[in-house]
Amino acid sequence: MFSLRLSFQVAVVATFLIIVTGIPVAYFLAQRNFKGKELLDMIFTLPLVLPPTVTGYYLIVIFGRNGFIGKIIYNLTGWTIMFTWHAAVLASFVIALPFMIKTSRAAIESVDKNLINASYTLGHSEFETAVRVILPLARKGIMAGAVLSFARALGEFGATLMLAGNIPGKTNTMPIAIYSFASSGEWSQANYLVILLTFMSGIFLYLANRYSKRTF
Amino acid sequence: MKTVFIILLIIFSMPYFITEYTDAAEPQEITVSAAISLKNAFEEIGKLFELKYKTVKVRFNFGASGDLARQIEGGAPVDVFASADQKDMDDLEKKRFILLDSRINFAGNTVVLIMPVDSNINLKSFNDLKAGQIKRIAVGNPKTVPAGRYAHEVLHYFKLLPEVQNKLIYAENVRQVLDYVARKEVDAGIVYSTDAIIRAKEVKIITTAPQNSHAPVVYPVAVVSTTRDINLSKAFVNFLITDESRAILKKYGFIIPKK
Numbered sequence: 001m002f003s004l005r006l007s008f009q010v011a012v013v014a015t016f017l018i019i020v021t022g023i024p025v026a027y028f029l030a031q032r033n034f035k036g037k038e039l040l041d042m043i044f045t046l047p048l049v050l051p052p053t054v055t056g057y058y059l060i061v062i063f064g065r066n067g068f069i070g071k072i073i074y075n076l077t078g079w080t081i082m083f084t085w086h087a088a089v090l091a092s093f094v095i096a097l098p099f100m101i102k103t104s105r106a107a108i109e110s111v112d113k114n115l116i117n118a119s120y121t122l123g124h125s126e127f128e129t130a131v132r133v134i135l136p137l138a139r140k141g142i143m144a145g146a147v148l149s150f151a152r153a154l155g156e157f158g159a160t161l162m163l164a165g166n167i168p169g170k171t172n173t174m175p176i177a178i179y180s181f182a183s184s185g186e187w188s189q190a191n192y193l194v195i196l197l198t199f200m201s202g203i204f205l206y207l208a209n210r211y212s213k214r215t216f
Numbered sequence: 217m218k219t220v221f222i223i224l225l226i227i228f229s230m231p232y233f234i235t236e237y238t239d240a241a242e243p244q245e246i247t248v249s250a251a252i253s254l255k256n257a258f259e260e261i262g263k264l265f266e267l268k269y270k271t272v273k274v275r276f277n278f279g280a281s282g283d284l285a286r287q288i289e290g291g292a293p294v295d296v297f298a299s300a301d302q303k304d305m306d307d308l309e310k311k312r313f314i315l316l317d318s319r320i321n322f323a324g325n326t327v328v329l330i331m332p333v334d335s336n337i338n339l340k341s342f343n344d345l346k347a348g349q350i351k352r353i354a355v356g357n358p359k360t361v362p363a364g365r366y367a368h369e370v371l372h373y374f375k376l377l378p379e380v381q382n383k384l385i386y387a388e389n390v391r392q393v394l395d396y397v398a399r400k401e402v403d404a405g406i407v408y409s410t411d412a413i414i415r416a417k418e419v420k421i422i423t424t425a426p427q428n429s430h431a432p433v434v435y436p437v438a439v440v441s442t443t444r445d446i447n448l449s450k451a452f453v454n455f456l457i458t459d460e461s462r463a464i465l466k467k468y469g470f471i472i473p474k475k
Contacts, residue, residue: 064399064401065399065400065401066399066400080401082401083352083385083401165385165386165387166357166386166388167384167385167386168386180357180359182286183282183283183286183359183360184282184286184359184360185286185289
């Protein structure tokens with residue numbers, strides 16, 4: 001099942017990028033105070049509340065063949081991200097990132113300040129404190145964020161369809177394949193994928209709940 | 217707290233209570249689902265129809281004929297259906313979703329190969345689509361878009377499949393194909409000549425597909441069997457073959473069948 005494999009590939013890559021980007025961003029939002037901090041937080045959270053098609057629209061404006069950044073990339077390399085599986089990763093990344101940031105920021109903010117201060121008084125640098133004290137203590141929330149982001153990335157449709165298109169064998173992720181089958185009246189194929197996706201989403205939700213309750 | 221809750225409840229339920237009451241006669245409405253290639257012509261025809269039948273409002277629902285047919289099968293409250301191919305209408309006829317005696321063919325079209333207007337790739341014919349310089353070709357999704365099926369027939373006729381299959385980018389309707397070409401997201405695309413005219417400043421027609429390379433593009437229209445107003449729907453269908461409507465269709469480049 002190509003779309004199953006592709007969906008996983010896209011979701012895994014997107015989640016990896018989300019973890020690598022999300023944790024530092026969440027840390028800075030939680031620990032630092034600077035002018036415009038809440039504005040920055042709002043910008044990062046925007047894809048969470050905007051309809052995915054609006055996010056998709058903005059991504060096309062920025063990364064499309066004629067977009068701000070897309071045009072530069074095209075002129076330098078002759079390559080455009082549109083209609084590639086990378087575009088699906090981009091869409092999933094932007095849309096699911098807020099899940100990671102929100103959950104991780106909350107987890108980091110709820111780490112006992114006494115423990116953080118204790119680490120500083122013992123002479124550790126901020127980086128050491130972050131890596132050896134704060135993040136480990138916040139790991140439940142961070143893992144919950146990662147699992148939620150993965151689930152959201154797996155189910156991304158609107159923005160993905162706009163950026164990556166519906167190209168069988170190249171960019172048709174499971175949600176897009178379901179849409180395609182339903183559009184052409186192929187309900188039994190759609191059924192199969194729908195059940196699969198529902199089942200997997202259920203598992204991820206269960207895992208996310210477990211992580212936010214138990215200590216590891 | 218309770219006051220806030222009550223106020224919010226009132227605000228969010230307001231849309232249900234605020235309606236426009238006028239003393240004039242309530243407008244009758246018909247919903248016309250039409251192939252998106254008919255968009256510009258139908259919007260004009262719709263205005264003429266409303267002028268003629270003063271209390272009528274025409275609501276258009278444009279999209280890929282396949283999507284529209286699925287909507288009707290799914291029970292969408294549509295009164296008239298105009299498709300860009302016989303197949304989607306045949307599907308509905310088989311399942312008894314249209315009134316057989318209302319079905320007529322009212323327009324025709326031709327299939328063209330287009331490129332972005334400022335493209336400097338040397339493309340002269342469908343055969344040139346094999347060239348390495350052509351990396352992406354937009355066509356409609358053959359599953360739901362008639363233009364996509366015609367495109368496949370043309371590519372098959374010129375023996376370009378399976379060679380160019382990898383270059384094909386499927387769009388959800390023919391206007392999206394047009395948009396992809398206009399936005400230079402692809403190197404070439406296959407649309408109807410009537411679509412190319414709409415964005416003549418952004419796309420250029422390279423060549424027209426020979427008549428025998430695809431099934432004839434003939435647009436049928438019919439009254440949907442679940443219509444709420446048979447007379448009004450039949451009136452709209454008949455309006456499409458009046459001289460005024462034919463003149464509009466001709467203006468947009470459609471082929472008009474002889475009376």
